[in-house]
Amino acid sequence: MKPEELFASVFEPALFEQVLKSGKQMTLHEGKPFLQLGDVVRNIPLVLEGKLKVTRMDEEGKEILLYYIHPGESCAMTFTCCMQQFPSEVQMTAEESTVLLSVPMKFMDEWLETYPTWKSFVMKSIRIRFNELLKTISQLAFHKLDERLVIYLKEKSRVSNSSLINISHEQIAQEMATSRVVISRLLKALENDGKLLLYRNQIKLLSGF
DNA sequence: ACATTAAGTGATT
DNA sequence: AATCACTTAATGT
Numbered sequence: 001m002k003p004e005e006l007f008a009s010v011f012e013p014a015l016f017e018q019v020l021k022s023g024k025q026m027t028l029h030e031g032k033p034f035l036q037l038g039d040v041v042r043n044i045p046l047v048l049e050g051k052l053k054v055t056r057m058d059e060e061g062k063e064i065l066l067y068y069i070h071p072g073e074s075c076a077m078t079f080t081c082c083m084q085q086f087p088s089e090v091q092m093t094a095e096e097s098t099v100l101l102s103v104p105m106k107f108m109d110e111w112l113e114t115y116p117t118w119k120s121f122v123m124k125s126i127r128i129r130f131n132e133l134l135k136t137i138s139q140l141a142f143h144k145l146d147e148r149l150v151i152y153l154k155e156k157s158r159v160s161n162s163s164l165i166n167i168s169h170e171q172i173a174q175e176m177a178t179s180r181v182v183i184s185r186l187l188k189a190l191e192n193d194g195k196l197l198l199y200r201n202q203i204k205l206l207s208g209f
Numbered sequence: 210a211c212a213t214t215a216a217g218t219g220a221t222t
Numbered sequence: 223a224a225t226c227a228c229t230t231a232a233t234g235t
Contacts, residue, residue, distance in 0.1 A: 145223075168215065179224060184216055200215060200232055 001048050003101060006072040015115040019046070023101030028052075028094035034102075035078070035092040040085055043102040044078045047071050050098030056090045065175040066090060067132060076129035078105070079122050145178065146186050152176060153196070153205060163205040 008016055023046060028034060034045055034052060045052060052069040054077060069075055077090050111118040143151070152172065156165045169187065173180040187203070190196050197204040
């Protein structure tokens with residue numbers, strides 16, 4: 001998508017111009033990192049197309065999904081940590097082919113003071129992420145894995161606007177920070193319940209879902 | 210036909 | 223719920 005469609009209405013004209021001037025448009029192909037673990041944050045991404053996956057490592061070096069950054073969004077984590085030049089504890093990679101504007105973070109302070117719309121953009125993305133975080137925590141605290149899987153599948157089907165989900169058990173397991181075997185078993189149980197149908201790399205949600 | 214990757218399953222902790 | 227070890231099924235070359 002063009003930057004105009006996504007940002008022209010949220011940024012004031014002067015800021016929008018600045019964003020275009022200082023942001024470097026780039027395309028990341030699937031699996032390419034934007035920010036690696038330990039990198040000092042120097043740029044913030046404004047996603048135009050595709051999506052960025054934000055993950056962190058747990059103690060044993062396993063990757064755990066934090067959230068996605070969709071077109072029109074930026075990264076709350078980088079806002080909060082980049083101002084103090086700390087090495088990143090998170091990692092961002094392109095989930096699919098992704099187009100973004102990379103804005104040097106040196107403009108952050110200046111824009112925060114100069115442009116009210118920038119400030120509210122930043123605050124809004126932090127607020128949204130924070131709320132999502134609270135939701136996730138309550139999920140972890142109150143729902144069992146099988147319930148979480150159902151929620152996960154509903155969400156996947158909602159965003160893709162289709163009852164057919166293209167994903168492997170392995171991928172699901174990684175995103176939910178569990179093992180493939182467990183996911184396979186839970187899915188099998190759901191299939192036996194007549195809730196869905198399983199294929200290789202594909203899951204078809206049935207009406208009862 | 211063979212290799213590789215995804216998915217299914219029993220047994221164990 | 224996780225891990226291991228193994229099987230079976232689907233897909234790529």
